[in-house]
Amino acid sequence: MHKLLSKRPSLRALTLPGLAFLLAMFFGALLIAFSDSTVLKHIGHPLAFLKAAGVAVWQSYLALFEGSVYNPSLATPHDALLSWYPLSETLVTAAPLMLAGLSVALAFRAGLFNIGAQGQFIFGSIAASYVGFHFHLPLGVHLIAAVLAAVVAGALWGGLVGLLKARTGAHEVIVTIMLNYVALYFLMWLLGTTRFLRPGRRDPISPDVLTSARMPLLAGSNYRVNLGIFVALAAATFVWWLLTRSTWGFRFRAVGANSAAAKTAGISVPFVMTSVMAISGALAGLGGAVHVLGSDFSLTSGTAGNFGFDAITVALLGRAKPMGVVFASILFGALRAGGGTMQANTSTPIDIVLVIQALVVLFIAAPSVVKWVFRLKNVKTTGELAAKGWNG
Amino acid sequence: MSLELRGITKTFGALVANDSIDLRVETGEIHAILGENGAGKSTLMNIVYGLVAPDSGEILVDEVLKKISEPSDALASGIGMVHQHFMLVPVFTVAENIVLGHEKTGFAGRLDLNEARERIKKVSDQFNFNVNPDDLIEGLPVGVQQRVEIIRALIYDAKVLILDEPTAVLTPQETNDLLKIMQELKAQGTSIIFITHKLREVKAVADRITIIRRGKVVGNASPDASQNELASLMVGREVELAPERGAHEIGSDVLVVSDLSILDITGRALVSKVNFSVKAGEVLAIAGVQGNGQSEVARAMVNLEPLVQGSITLDGEEIVGKSVRESLHAGIAFVPESRELDGLIGSMSIAENLMLDLHDLPPYARGVQLFPAIVLSQAERQREEFDIRLQSVSDPISSLSGGNKQKVVLARELSRPVKLLVASQPTRGLDVGSIEFVHKRILEERDSGRAVLLFSTELDEVLALADRIAVMYRGEILSIVPAGVSAQELGLLMAGVVNA
Numbered sequence: 001m002h003k004l005l006s007k008r009p010s011l012r013a014l015t016l017p018g019l020a021f022l023l024a025m026f027f028g029a030l031l032i033a034f035s036d037s038t039v040l041k042h043i044g045h046p047l048a049f050l051k052a053a054g055v056a057v058w059q060s061y062l063a064l065f066e067g068s069v070y071n072p073s074l075a076t077p078h079d080a081l082l083s084w085y086p087l088s089e090t091l092v093t094a095a096p097l098m099l100a101g102l103s104v105a106l107a108f109r110a111g112l113f114n115i116g117a118q119g120q121f122i123f124g125s126i127a128a129s130y131v132g133f134h135f136h137l138p139l140g141v142h143l144i145a146a147v148l149a150a151v152v153a154g155a156l157w158g159g160l161v162g163l164l165k166a167r168t169g170a171h172e173v174i175v176t177i178m179l180n181y182v183a184l185y186f187l188m189w190l191l192g193t194t195r196f197l198r199p200g201r202r203d204p205i206s207p208d209v210l211t212s213a214r215m216p217l218l219a220g221s222n223y224r225v226n227l228g229i230f231v232a233l234a235a236a237t238f239v240w241w242l243l244t245r246s247t248w249g250f251r252f253r254a255v256g257a258n259s260a261a262a263k264t265a266g267i268s269v270p271f272v273m274t275s276v277m278a279i280s281g282a283l284a285g286l287g288g289a290v291h292v293l294g295s296d297f298s299l300t301s302g303t304a305g306n307f308g309f310d311a312i313t314v315a316l317l318g319r320a321k322p323m324g325v326v327f328a329s330i331l332f333g334a335l336r337a338g339g340g341t342m343q344a345n346t347s348t349p350i351d352i353v354l355v356i357q358a359l360v361v362l363f364i365a366a367p368s369v370v371k372w373v374f375r376l377k378n379v380k381t382t383g384e385l386a387a388k389g390w391n392g
Numbered sequence: 393m394s395l396e397l398r399g400i401t402k403t404f405g406a407l408v409a410n411d412s413i414d415l416r417v418e419t420g421e422i423h424a425i426l427g428e429n430g431a432g433k434s435t436l437m438n439i440v441y442g443l444v445a446p447d448s449g450e451i452l453v454d455e456v457l458k459k460i461s462e463p464s465d466a467l468a469s470g471i472g473m474v475h476q477h478f479m480l481v482p483v484f485t486v487a488e489n490i491v492l493g494h495e496k497t498g499f500a501g502r503l504d505l506n507e508a509r510e511r512i513k514k515v516s517d518q519f520n521f522n523v524n525p526d527d528l529i530e531g532l533p534v535g536v537q538q539r540v541e542i543i544r545a546l547i548y549d550a551k552v553l554i555l556d557e558p559t560a561v562l563t564p565q566e567t568n569d570l571l572k573i574m575q576e577l578k579a580q581g582t583s584i585i586f587i588t589h590k591l592r593e594v595k596a597v598a599d600r601i602t603i604i605r606r607g608k609v610v611g612n613a614s615p616d617a618s619q620n621e622l623a624s625l626m627v628g629r630e631v632e633l634a635p636e637r638g639a640h641e642i643g644s645d646v647l648v649v650s651d652l653s654i655l656d657i658t659g660r661a662l663v664s665k666v667n668f669s670v671k672a673g674e675v676l677a678i679a680g681v682q683g684n685g686q687s688e689v690a691r692a693m694v695n696l697e698p699l700v701q702g703s704i705t706l707d708g709e710e711i712v713g714k715s716v717r718e719s720l721h722a723g724i725a726f727v728p729e730s731r732e733l734d735g736l737i738g739s740m741s742i743a744e745n746l747m748l749d750l751h752d753l754p755p756y757a758r759g760v761q762l763f764p765a766i767v768l769s770q771a772e773r774q775r776e777e778f779d780i781r782l783q784s785v786s787d788p789i790s791s792l793s794g795g796n797k798q799k800v801v802l803a804r805e806l807s808r809p810v811k812l813l814v815a816s817q818p819t820r821g822l823d824v825g826s827i828e829f830v831h832k833r834i835l836e837e838r839d840s841g842r843a844v845l846l847f848s849t850e851l852d853e854v855l856a857l858a859d860r861i862a863v864m865y866r867g868e869i870l871s872i873v874p875a876g877v878s879a880q881e882l883g884l885l886m887a888g889v890v891n892a
Contacts, residue, residue: 244762244764245761245762245764246760246761246762247751247752247757247760247761247762248760249762250744250751250752250762251751251752253740254737254740254744254748254751257737257738257739257740258733258736258737258738258739260733260734261733261734261735261736261737261748262737262748263696263716263734264694264696264716264726264728264734264735265716265720265748265749265804266715266716266717266719266720266721266748266749267717267748268715268717
């Protein structure tokens with residue numbers, strides 16, 4: 001990063017999130033040990049107990065790794081590379097999460113707390129899916145049209161929040177929470193209409209996106225990993241450029257850091273709020289497109305899953321920096337992908353993954369805990385980041 | 393009660409805030425500690441009050457060694473402190489604030505304020521404080537709030553009272569009242585440590601003066617020393633307190649303000665029908681006690697006030713109705729009243745703060761592309777011209793001292809083509825050296841033919857810089873007087889007395 005913007009070595013910036021993650025894994029290990037019936041049988045014998053606990057934790061975390069990165073038992077005589085299948089799954093989950101995370105991170109940097117990535121994601125999914133299954137367009141053009149539709153839909157849904165805040169002072173947190181409900185119920189209503197309901201189905205599911213509108217696969221039909229991850233990485237590069245190398249990003253950061261001073265220097269705060277929310281919405285909408293066009297192909301009421309909310313966690317863990325969001329979303333993608341395998345192979349429930357995710361956020365929000373545990377001094381914290389959005 | 397400090401040393405990283413400081417305060421004396429911002433005065437006092445732990449050194453009260461590691465230890469030893477920023481709950485009454493943390497409760501936990509009320513009344517009468525225990529803090533003028541802080545210290549039996557920059561927030565009248573109170577306290581045996589960088593006040597009340605520079609005691613002085621001597625000791629070089637005013641020509645009207653009214657959101661007039669004009673090569677000072685509408689007039693010059701009636705013209709061009717950006721680019725340099733809140737973006741770098749207003753124009757940008765390398769090189773240039781003392785232009789602006797921060801604001805605002813400089817409280821909270829720089833620069837702007845509109849609550853500043861002085865009182869201009877007016881006359885006008 002250019003020295004104008006940050007003098008802090010990037011390694012130090014990683015210290016706190018890294019240690020927070022370690023600490024979360026440690027507490028996760030305790031939970032695994034104490035929720036395992038075989039481990040608890042040995043509770044009276046400290047040595048045996050420790051040994052059993054060690055085995056349980058090792059097996060669970062090994063399963064987590066095998067489910068998210070590399071699993072040698074998946075290799076077949078024909079295709080040794082199949083053992084990397086889990087990594088493909090991790091990237092498939094990471095791509096939409098990365099885009100939604102960038103959405104939240106960008107708004108953070110402009111001092112806005114975008115809780116609405118979920119709603120913007122949903123609108124992106126709806127638009128991409130509709131263009132994807134309803135129109136018949138040539139290969140390439142179709143995909144681009146579907147993606148653009150999602151970007152526009154997300155931008156409008158997000159920009160609306162910025163406009164409301166700029167014009168009326170409505171707090172973006174309240175507005176985005178409410179708009180998330182509107183988006184969700186709009187989606188559910190749509191899935192009941194003949195235009196969106198898949199012919200021959202009565203449960204709410206849309207037709208599949210046509211192949212011409214799908215994200216091209218990157219590693220052949222055995223793997224689900226698709227162009228989406230590159231779209232997400234390109235978006236991260238764009239956000240980095242926007243924030244550090246463009247006049248727009250400069251304005252966003254200025255308003256985010258001190259809107260009164262930005263206003264005094266002649267920057268239009270209402271314009272910044274509207275435009276940053278529109279771009280933020282566009283990113284989340286793009287996330288919806290990547291999800292629907294890359295791996296899910298059809299809309300259901302649960303299409304957006306938890307992407308828009310996990311995005312907040314990802315942005316927080318990535319310290320609202322594009323590079324940080326890239327790493328954080330891949331990490332979360334891995335936890336999600338590996339959690340299933342862990343549940344299947346061991347007696348450890350997938351909920352442990354949720355606990356680890358929650359603890360990471362908790363430790364990042366309360367950096368003094370991490371500093372105390374690891375005896376750190378002078379590590380910059382992100383505490384102010386979390387608080388900023390609420391000050392409106 | 394006497395207080396003695398021996399060899400107090402405190403370092404923050406590489407910065408030596410206090411370098412083996414020795415200090416002795418006798419019973420019933422007013423001991424002024426004079427030093428520039430950042431000299432280490434506040435650190436020293438925070439050590440005495442137990443807010444900061446020293447690296448080494450001893451504190452003796454009445455020749456007895458005391459261990460003070462928390463404010464409660466200091467209070468128990470008879471040391472009280474009134475901070476620059478008051479520690480009061482605005483929605484509580486005086487009595488409630490004073491008992492806070494030491495509440496007496498009656499039946500079923502009912503708060504019993506009667507005893508506190510009595511004691512507040514007693515102290516208030518004893519020193520003529522004129523404080524009513526049942527008033528709400530938020531309704532009280534700043535000067536009275538400060539007395540509440542003093543009462544709090546006295547009620548907990550402070551025999552040594554530390555006043556940290558007590559006059560920074562006060563009007564000239566309130567300052568005089570405070571100085572009287574200090575003498576009253578002294579007469580009744582309280583020792584006072586008076587932290588300040590205002591020379592006039594030191595000379596008015598201090599019995600002894602200790603001067604601190606860069607964390608070290610550099611000398612003692614008696615109150616008889618001249619202001620120039622004290623300033624030179626404080627800054628470490630010769631200082632010109634009253635800047636020289638060069639001969640210059642006054643041109644035609646640059647700024648004409650006619651029938652300017654400013655309303656608040658409820659439609660109440662904060663400023664009503666104000667008229668004035670500033671000519672090229674002239675400094676018009678708008679003087680007045682804080683809160684009489686000057687801040688609003690200043691902000692209206694660049695359209696930062698939403699509800700404005702009347703007309704403001706710059707070289708004949710109407711400003712009212714333009715955006716902030718258009719007003720700035722029409723040729724107005726604007727130094728806002730609060731550097732920290734409105735002038736600078738604390739978490740951004742010095743270089744970025746130097747181009748906030750020009751960030752989307754060449755040479756900084758072409759289209760939407762910003763050129764960080766040019767931002768840095770331009771900043772280096774401005775840093776030299778304005779003598780901004782810094783380690784690197786990429787450091788956050790918050791790493792600078794107040795004086796250097798103000799230089800950044802000035803450098804930024806004067807880097808555009810400017811016809812009019814609007815400076816609101818440009819030296820508030822600055823040290824002598826920086827004040828000297830800002831004053832010189834303002835006069836340079838005047839001498840090079842720009843119009844200068846200065847808003848100031850400091851009498852000395854107004855008298856030193858202005859060619860004409862307009863006094864604002866309750867949202868109106870009481871009168872516009874020539875520069876030769878006496879400080880006393882001006883003080884009366886600021887208090888709203890027209891024919892004295």
